[in-house]
Amino acid sequence: MENNQLIAQCEARAKEWLSPAFDEETRKEVKAMLDAEDKSALIDAFYQNLEFGTGGLRGIMGAGTNRMNKYIVGMATQGFANYILKAFPGKQCSVVVGHDCRNNGRMFAETVADIFSANGIKVYLFESLRPTPEISFAIRHLGCQAGVNVTASHNPREYNGYKAYWDDGAQVLAPHDKGIIDEVNKVKIDDVKWTANKELIIPIGGEMDWDYIQAVKEAMVDQDVILRQKDLNIVYSPMHGTGRVIVPMALRSWGFQNIHVVPEQMIIDGNFPTVVSPNPENAEAMTLGMKLGTKLNADLVIASDPDADRLAIVCRNAKGEWEILNGNQTCMMFSWYIIANKKKLGQLKGNEFLVKTIVTTEVIAEIAKKNNVEYKDCYTGFKWIANEIRVNEGKKKYIGGGEESFGFLPYDKVRDKDSPAAICLICEIAAWARDNGMTLYDLLMNIYKEYGFSREVTINVVRPGKSGADEIKQMMTNFRNNPPKELGGSKVCLWKDYQTLEWWDAQGNKGKLDMPATSNVLQWFCEDGTKVSVRPSGTEPKIKFYTEVKDPTFKCADCYERCMQDAEKKIEAIKKTLNL
Numbered sequence: 275m276e277n278n279q280l281i282a283q284c285e286a287r288a289k290e291w292l293s294p295a296f297d298e299e300t301r302k303e304v305k306a307m308l309d310a311e312d313k314s315a316l317i318d319a320f321y322q323n324l325e326f327g328t329g330g331l332r333g334i335m336g337a338g339t340n341r342m343n344k345y346i347v348g349m350a351t352q353g354f355a356n357y358i359l360k361a362f363p364g365k366q367c368s369v370v371v372g373h374d375c376r377n378n379g380r381m382f383a384e385t386v387a388d389i390f391s392a393n394g395i396k397v398y399l400f401e402s403l404r405p406t407p408e409i410s411f412a413i414r415h416l417g418c419q420a421g422v423n424v425t426a427s428h429n430p431r432e433y434n435g436y437k438a439y440w441d442d443g444a445q446v447l448a449p450h451d452k453g454i455i456d457e458v459n460k461v462k463i464d465d466v467k468w469t470a471n472k473e474l475i476i477p478i479g480g481e482m483d484w485d486y487i488q489a490v491k492e493a494m495v496d497q498d499v500i501l502r503q504k505d506l507n508i509v510y511s512p513m514h515g516t517g518r519v520i521v522p523m524a525l526r527s528w529g530f531q532n533i534h535v536v537p538e539q540m541i542i543d544g545n546f547p548t549v550v551s552p553n554p555e556n557a558e559a560m561t562l563g564m565k566l567g568t569k570l571n572a573d574l575v576i577a578s579d580p581d582a583d584r585l586a587i588v589c590r591n592a593k594g595e596w597e598i599l600n601g602n603q604t605c606m607m608f609s610w611y612i613i614a615n616k617k618k619l620g621q622l623k624g625n626e627f628l629v630k631t632i633v634t635t636e637v638i639a640e641i642a643k644k645n646n647v648e649y650k651d652c653y654t655g656f657k658w659i660a661n662e663i664r665v666n667e668g669k670k671k672y673i674g675g676g677e678e679s680f681g682f683l684p685y686d687k688v689r690d691k692d693s694p695a696a697i698c699l700i701c702e703i704a705a706w707a708r709d710n711g712m713t714l715y716d717l718l719m720n721i722y723k724e725y726g727f728s729r730e731v732t733i734n735v736v737r738p739g740k741s742g743a744d745e746i747k748q749m750m751t752n753f754r755n756n757p758p759k760e761l762g763g764s765k766v767c768l769w770k771d772y773q774t775l776e777w778w779d780a781q782g783n784k785g786k787l788d789m790p791a792t793s794n795v796l797q798w799f800c801e802d803g804t805k806v807s808v809r810p811s812g813t814e815p816k817i818k819f820y821t822e823v824k825d826p827t828f829k830c831a832d833c834y835e836r837c838m839q840d841a842e843k844k845i846e847a848i849k850k851t852l853n854l
Contacts, residue, residue: 284320303337332435353458355393368396373424374581377544388470401479405582407692410443425581428553444660444689493685503705511536515580554586583691584680589714602635605676629675633820660689727828729841733819762847764800
């Protein structure tokens with residue numbers, strides 16, 4: 275599309291936002307964009323509508339169709355309400371609504387509650403901020419048809435978001451996601467029912483916290499080891515968010531008694547003043563926790579992101595220094611511990627299964643195979659792990675599932691990432707390790723020794739705005755049309771395209787991929803075990819390259835640093851191959 279045509283289109287859409295249906299502050303913000311000589315802000319705000327991606331709606335807060343504001347939230351909720359009422363005709367429908375610590379979170383949540391109630395839908399509205407997994411739990415616990423959580427998870431402070439959940443407590447999948455989008459796209463601003471029916475809005479809080487914490491205890495594998503190591507020295511940070519009350523309470527309910535919190539990050543604040551970005555994947559976000567951990571001689575430092583679905587873990591390495599574990603390592607450790615100790619305690623009956631996403635380390639697959647436990651691969655996004663739980667319900671027992679982006683779910687009471695449960699379980703694992711004369715780091719080295727060393731690095735190529743979206747689209751087209759034959763000097767032996775659901779290998783064999791839907795993901799596997807997965811993010815303006823390289827020479831902890839350095843060189847070579 276020519277730039278002048280795009281500007282004209284955006285101006286036409288923006289002028290609709292100057293009507294009396296929008297408040298004075300919004301009209302003022304839109305007028306400033308229209309009057310500005312530089313039209314880039316106008317284009318970014320109006321070139322598209324926010325769409326449901328892997329995490330629902332998510333965007334920068336501000337005026338515009340491509341921004342998070344009460345009007346976009348209102349129209350999305352009206353469309354969602356219309357879809358719910360069509361899906362459950364004649365039923366008194368109910369939903370759960372929650373939010374995290376982000377700016378405008380409470381206002382958006384109350385807007386959502388008002389609109390649902392105005393449409394005759396009963397709303398269980400959390401009285402204040404709560405973790406994402408507790409929203410998922412409450413939907414199932416209360417038998418609701420749907421739910422909404424207002425959160426942008428770990429995104430920077432200028433973002434907010436809107437996660438839509440279905441009656442199983444999982445984020446919406448097809449056909450519901452497309453059905454909701456269709457309904458939302460039909461809604462005009464004048465169609466939104468803004469006036470609440472207060473009789474249909476029911477506040478919930480402490481009683482749900484209690485029920486949720488009781489449920490979290492079902493993730494426990496071996497309480498005896500916790501009781502023996504109840505003085506495990508734990509430092510925890512909620513990163514200004516929703517884990518601040520729930521996580522320490524859950525840890526105490528499991529039997530841990532030596533819990534310390536990072537005081538500066540216990541303050542609820544959507545501006546996240548103590549971190550550059552409230553993302554546990556960023557080492558910088560763990561600085562204050564490690565500082566307190568050093569002062570208190572802690573065994574481990576743990577954090578949850580603002581909506582408390584992801585976790586980060588820091589433990590002491592062989593030199594006694596803090597080592598930040600990546601999401602693949604934590605997922606691997608959870609999988610190993612659950613299988614090994616459930617087997618030891620006679621809790622495995624033969625019908626259990628684990629789930630990992632296709633971009634998560636293949637070491638988990640090796641752990642499952644060696645122990646005769648079924649594992650399943652699914653797409654990125656925890657809704658796909660939830661889908662595997664749902665389709666196997668009543669036939670097989672789910673014992674854990676996770677992804678490389680610091681999310682894990684160790685039990686089946688929630689259908690989303692669950693940091694309170696995962697944090698409690700990693701503390702149990704640390705207690706078990708200490709009970710066996712080890713640290714978490716020692717356990718990690720033992721897993722590498724038994725199953726092989728792997729190093730995983732995600733390379734994020736950020737391309738913001740309309741031009742960035744076009745560039746990302748072109749990159750995927752180029753890779754699809756010209757797939758690499760080698761990566762960092764290693765010959766590619768297997769290609770997978772999840773858009774066409776096809777695979778082919780170097781011998782000329784071809785076949786179909788068995789997946790529940792298509793997805794814009796490419797994967798390449800090399801003869802030496804290297805794996806590279808490429809996908810545009812569903813929630814941020816970036817394209818992600820998930821790299822995994824192997825090193826069969828790993829023998830013990832003394833090899834770790836050398837293997838890491840060799841892996842980094844290999845990953846740099848892969849980046850050069852892909853022109854990154």
